[in-house]
Amino acid sequence: MEETISLKELLQTLRKRLLLILSITFVAVLVSGIVSFYFLTPIYQSSTQFLVNQAKDDQPVYNPGEIQTNLQLINTYNVIIKSPAILDIVKNTLDLDMTTEQLNSKITVGSQTDSQVVAITVQDADSKMAADIANTTVNVFQREIKEIMNVDNVSILAKAEVNSSPVKPNPYLNIAIATVVGLMAGVGLAFLLEYFDNTVKNEQDIERNLDLPVLGVISIIDTGKVQREISNRAARKRAGGESVV
Known part of the structure; x- marks a missing residue:
């Protein structure tokens, strides 16, 4: 079965890994700025x-x-x-x-x-x-x-004159390049992690990976909500019994 990736899936991957992409970009910009301003x-x-x-x-x-x-x-x-x-x-x-x-x-x-x-x-x-x-x-x-x-x-x-402006490094150019490289690295890593992530998360994953039809879906049960509902019903019954007496 030939796998196809839609634009929607690509955007979902980027949104899911957005924090990772921004983190890598921020680190790249920070390192580039520190090196350009303080070490070069x-x-x-x-x-x-x-x-x-x-x-x-x-x-x-x-x-x-x-x-x-x-x-x-x-x-x-x-x-x-x-x-x-x-x-x-x-x-x-x-x-x-x-x-x-x-x-x-x-x-x-x-x-x-x-x-x-x-x-x-x-x-x-x-x-x-x-x-x-x-x-x-x-x-x-x-x-x-x-x-x-x-x-x-x-x-x-x-004659040559003293030039007080350095020709290199150019910190702002280095930061701009680091931003682009950081974004590319972040996006590449995001898609790489998504490619190697073989866990089943929804019914679409079952149909795509196992080529099997989905007969039914079991919803996630919120045990806390169920417990609160039972408590509320018990409270209403007790309140009803007291009023009858």
Whole structure:
């Protein structure tokens, strides 16, 4: 016999397990809020930009061949910026208590397609340190690239500023995600418990599980109500006997 579940049964399952679903969601939101606000370290971000373009007075302002060369150099520059040749100097200049690999993991270098502008973005638990690393990195790169590649086509466009607002974690986003995950987990657990609950609760369960017709139903007897009714009848009989006498 093929089992089918109606929308009404689904809603009844959700209503029956509503307390469980809300409890799981509440716990997920509570844990997410506590971890986000009190345990996760705020991370700050600062960015600086430089332009790859060699200015020459004796050539036109717009030189397609030179621009194409600069665009091809950007990929090489991105690698050089994060190389030990640059980062070791940055680390020593700022007297950083970290390895070159750790410093490398804090720095992101990127540029948009066909753009001569390159951005150096630094993330750190200290907002001022993030700005210092970004500015020092671009300054060291601008100075060292002249000796490494014998070119002078790097111009700093914008210095990194101290950003007092952390970029992560985002507690409210984490709480929103925890709410959705908690609801999904609660609903999933509710249906799982309902699926493994093989107890017989009503006549519909007998017909569905045993494929047998229901001939009759025995109602639940409220013994307390029956006892009160017997007491009331006895009291009325006694009252009637006294009035006759």
